[in-house]
Amino acid sequence: MIPDPGVVPSALAEPTVRVRGGWTAAVVLANVGVFAAWLGPIQVLLAKQSQAVAPGNKEFVFGLVTGVGAAVSVVANPAFGAISDRTASRYGRRVPWVVAGAVGGAIGLGILAGAHLIALMLVGWCLMQLFGNALLAAATAVVPDRVPVTQRGVVGGWVAISQVLGALVGTALAAAFDSITLGYVACAAFLLLSVVPYLLRSGDVPLVERPPFVLRDVVKGFWISPRRYPDFGWAWLTRFLFNVGNALGTLYLFYYLQDEVGIRDPDTGVLILTAIYSVCVLVTAISSGRWSDRSARRKVFVTASGWVMAAAGVILAFWPTWPGAILGAIVLGAGFGVYLSVDFALLTQVLPNARDRAKDLGVINIANSLPQVLAPVIAAPIVKHLGGYPVLYLSASFVTVLAGVLVNRIRSVS
Numbered sequence: 001m002i003p004d005p006g007v008v009p010s011a012l013a014e015p016t017v018r019v020r021g022g023w024t025a026a027v028v029l030a031n032v033g034v035f036a037a038w039l040g041p042i043q044v045l046l047a048k049q050s051q052a053v054a055p056g057n058k059e060f061v062f063g064l065v066t067g068v069g070a071a072v073s074v075v076a077n078p079a080f081g082a083i084s085d086r087t088a089s090r091y092g093r094r095v096p097w098v099v100a101g102a103v104g105g106a107i108g109l110g111i112l113a114g115a116h117l118i119a120l121m122l123v124g125w126c127l128m129q130l131f132g133n134a135l136l137a138a139a140t141a142v143v144p145d146r147v148p149v150t151q152r153g154v155v156g157g158w159v160a161i162s163q164v165l166g167a168l169v170g171t172a173l174a175a176a177f178d179s180i181t182l183g184y185v186a187c188a189a190f191l192l193l194s195v196v197p198y199l200l201r202s203g204d205v206p207l208v209e210r211p212p213f214v215l216r217d218v219v220k221g222f223w224i225s226p227r228r229y230p231d232f233g234w235a236w237l238t239r240f241l242f243n244v245g246n247a248l249g250t251l252y253l254f255y256y257l258q259d260e261v262g263i264r265d266p267d268t269g270v271l272i273l274t275a276i277y278s279v280c281v282l283v284t285a286i287s288s289g290r291w292s293d294r295s296a297r298r299k300v301f302v303t304a305s306g307w308v309m310a311a312a313g314v315i316l317a318f319w320p321t322w323p324g325a326i327l328g329a330i331v332l333g334a335g336f337g338v339y340l341s342v343d344f345a346l347l348t349q350v351l352p353n354a355r356d357r358a359k360d361l362g363v364i365n366i367a368n369s370l371p372q373v374l375a376p377v378i379a380a381p382i383v384k385h386l387g388g389y390p391v392l393y394l395s396a397s398f399v400t401v402l403a404g405v406l407v408n409r410i411r412s413v414s
Contacts (some may be wrong), residue, residue, distance in 0.1 A: 018151050026197040028162050030098060030139045033194025034132045035166020036173065037105055040187045041112065042066060043167060043270050044174035046125070047254040052180070053118060059255065059383070061118060063376030066251070069125040070372030076133035077365040084138050092204025094138035094145070101135025102195045106188040108132075113184035133365075135195070140361050146203065149349065154293055157285040157341030161278075164285075164333070164340070168278040175271045231350040232360075234409045239347070240367035241403035242306070242339060247375035248396040249313055249332065252383060260320045260389045269322075273329040280333025285341040292342045298349075299407050301342040306404020308335030313397030317390040335400075343407075350410065 050062040080097060087093045108127030115121045140159075147155045173186040227233075253273070258266040288301055312332035315324055347364055382392045 017148070019147050019155065023146070023201060023203065024155050024158055026201055027139060027142055028158050028165075030135070030195045030198040031159055031162030032166045032169060033191045034101065034105065034135045034139070035163045036170035036194070037109060037128060037166075037187045037191040038132060038170070039163075039167040040170025040172075040174040040183065041109075041125070041128075042251075043171045043274065044254065044267055045112070045180055045183050045187075046121070048267075049112075049115070049121060049180055053116065053121070059252075059380055061121075063380050064118070065121050065125050067373050067376045068122055069129040070369050072126045072129040073133050073369035074366050074373065076130045077137050077369060078363050080134040081137040081141065081361060081363075081365075084134075084141060086207075088207045090206055092202060093207050094142050095199060095202050095204050097134045097138040098195050098198060098202075101131045101133070101138065102192050104131025105135065106192050109184045109188035109191070113181045113188075133369075136365065137361065139198070140365070142202070142204070143344075144361075145205075150293060152293070152344075152349075154286070154290055156344040157288070157290075160340035160344045161281050161285040161337065164278045164281040164336070168274050171271050171274045175267045229350070231410045234406065235347050235350050236364055236367050238302070238403045238407045238410075239343065239364060240371065241399050241406070242309075242343070243368050243371040244374065244378075245309065245313075245396045245398075245400035245403065246336065247371040248379055248392055248399070249309075249316070251372075251375050251379055252389075252392070255383075256316075256320075256389055257325065261322060261325055263322060269325070273325055276326060277329040277333035277336075280330050281337035281340065284334050284337030288338040288341055298342050298346040299410060301338050302346065302407045303404040305335045305337075305339035305342075306400045306402075306407075308332075309339070309400040310397035311335070313393040313400070317393035317397075320389060346407075346410070 046065060047058070047062055050065065051058040054061045080101075084093050084097050087096055089096050105128050108124050108129075108131060111120060111124030111127065113124075115124055143152065143155060143159055169190065170187055173190060174183040177183045177186065254266050254270055257263050257269040257273075261269075263269045292298055292301055309332055312328045312335065315331060316328040318324075319327070347361070378395075379392055382395065383389060
């Protein structure tokens with residue numbers, strides 16, 4: 001049967017039926033799992049492992065491993081997004097890659113658990129980034145696949161804060177054990193368990209007609225012209241800048257507490273600050289997402305969040321004490337919660353077309369991962385030679401303010 005060109009396949013149609021809380025919870029949990037598997041190592045385990053492997057050059061090793069892994073992420077997310085968009089499995093477009101991502105990511109963490117060489121750390125972390133991005137590309141695309149625009153502020157808020165909840169869970173798992181090995185094993189186990197509820201109730205609609213996979217066209221599709229789609233271009237740039245600022249502010253938190261603030265137990269310090277930060281993100285993300293849906297406005301919230309996050313950087317720069325770190329975590333969490341929920345809803349409204357949702361969100365996610373490549377390159381010389389942590393955090397503040405201002409160049413969203 002020849003498909004009617006005027007009929008939009010159900011897998012590609014704009015969703016109109018509101019999703020239920022159980023489905024949202026399952027999607028959030030899957031996202032929490034992959035972020036826990038990323039951020040537990042970044043916040044604690046990789047920092048400790050780098051110190052154990054190269055005690056005199058820990059910053060370089062940590063930056064090398066996270067930077068190379070982030071470079072893998074830059075390519076993996078849009079690539080797996082494009083593959084996911086073209087997957088015609090009877091289980092749907094997204095489910096197979098959620099499964100593959102969880103299993104492959106757990107294998108990468110298993111390699112890290114036994115790594116005593118820099119080379120093995122690189123292999124394990126690159127595998128975690130590769131497969132974790134397969135999972136994330138699929139789990140992110142299910143929101144525009146299934147959630148109506150009028151519900152995306154709230155659902156997007158919950159999905160967006162999974163990054164913060166993942167940081168809290170991952171940091172707790174990493175800090176719960178004196179052994180680096182057991183910390184990695186715990187993160188891997190949680191990753192595998194976290195996707196089970198989504199697999200049981202995904203509701204993923206199979207793609208009846210598989211789009212042709214022409215490698216040249218797929219590669220060309222990763223370039224989305226900012227001239228043809230200016231709002232998508234501005235959305236990408238502002239997300240990139242927000243994530244540069246966030247990466248500069250959080251990448252060396254373990255070493256900031258250890259070397260600048262001077263606390264004796266930086267593991268516990270990172271966990272406490274992450275918990276405070278997460279609570280603040282949770283409160284502001286859900287409330288601002290609801291407020292944004294009701295007012296049908298997005299940009300004003302994103303701009304305000306940039307200024308609030310910048311204030312947190314100023315606090316950390318000029319008050320390098322434990323009380324200052326706590327206040328910085330509160331302010332940063334409040335601002336980042338607003339940004340995460342509302343910006344995600346905004347992004348889903350500027351995607352060029354339904355057929356390539358996962359690929360286009362993968363291109364957007366380059367704006368999340370590329371800063372992780374650049375941050376060590378920028379941050380290491382600043383900390384070592386160009387003014388230390390005060391200059392680092394003031395730089396982060398400047399970038400987030402710039403991002404908040406530039407979001408107003410988006411025209412199709414209020």
